[in-house]
Amino acid sequence: MRNDTQASTKDQILDIAESHFATFGFAGTSLRGIIKEANVNVASVAYHFGSKDDLFAAVMQRFAAPVVEAQLNRLSSEMSQPNITLEKILRAFYEPPIQLVHSLGAKGEKLSLFLGRCHSEPEPIFSLVDSHFASCRNRFIDAFKALEPDKTESVYHWRFEFMLSLIVNFLTRHKNIMQRYQTSTDWNANDVVDMLCQFCLNGMSAQQIKK
Amino acid sequence: MRNDTQASTKDQILDIAESHFATFGFAGTSLRGIIKEANVNVASVAYHFGSKDDLFAAVMQRFAAPVVEAQLNRLSSEMSQPNITLEKILRAFYEPPIQLVHSLGAKGEKLSLFLGRCHSEPEPIFSLVDSHFASCRNRFIDAFKALEPDKTESVYHWRFEFMLSLIVNFLTRHKNIMQRYQTSTDWNANDVVDMLCQFCLNGMSAQQIKK
DNA sequence: ATAGAATTCAATCATATGATTAAATCAATC
């Protein structure tokens, strides 16, 4: 341990790596860039994590995993209630990541970018990301199916994709977007969740009408 | 000119470059990889385009520009009609890229990936991409405003972002998604436009209710 | 205090990368 106010080498690397992956993408991030900003030695990365791929996986595991877990817990508790609705499913999906990101302040903005951008990484990173979110996808698709069983399979899948794309877009771009129509980039977590839920809920009701 | 059946060096580079940028992203694409698959010399890239950045810009210009132009033409002709509706604006946005991509077959799938992925490129590519789509964004935001003038500025901006995120998600991921619920990855352009329009139209009506 | 484990360090490897140069080849024109 270096000293009390400084994070451990491992955490320091994770923090900066997350920031760089979020800002530059996986391919655009170099270990050199990370270790320079983190003030650690290149070999520390290999020692603590292994390869660059392993480092990315560690960053994923550190933050994405808890988010998915929170979403699934919320979904489970909602589904065990008798009066389940589409809106409750949507809130179970949107609230955990939005509230976590918002609660972390400046650090959360980096996490936000990372969470958003990891969904559009090229292979082989995409498969890694997908493996982290596959259980989440499957469970939410099952929830859509359980709530309204008489639709074609494709409807459930596209519901999930549309729901996902809205939050990915928000996480990746909200800062840019808000700068276009107001000076501040502050936002309220509840308002954002409401906005996403309302849009998605009504969008899904369109599918109910059509087929 | 090499021979009659083979594309010119310049077009050959553009084709393969588009494919590689689509598959690996900008940072993940190497000029070596492109020129190897295109069977041309490295210096040809510099000769015809300049730098790697310039090559990306040329690929953007070649396909993104016509799509934006088609969207804006559609929007203009719709806006000049007396009975303009939200749905007509949405169709003006969705139909040109979807129909173009679909009409090109296997080549269109590459274009689809490229069009989708370029929207989530890190800087400095993002700024280049944004400059190509800025006019499109502004004009569609203006259309939303003209149709329903009494909303807060943020509503129009988020409408555009949600509209955009749905098609970006479709372009980037439709192949993966469809493989999950059916064996074929064929799709019908009209059905997709309908799906996107219906979801988006109803989603936007939610904003009308709230504010 | 010290032995042993854990961690950090400087140095180096092999390769990949974007870019550039000057010579060679091709195509059109006279």
Added chain:
DNA sequence: GATTGATTTAATCATATGATTGAATTCTAT
């Protein structure tokens, strides 16, 4: 068929990259 301009080629530069090594240092338990 020689001239001229456009295009392609092989070779090379300077640098960046992910990874690894073995020695030095720090930490921990005794």
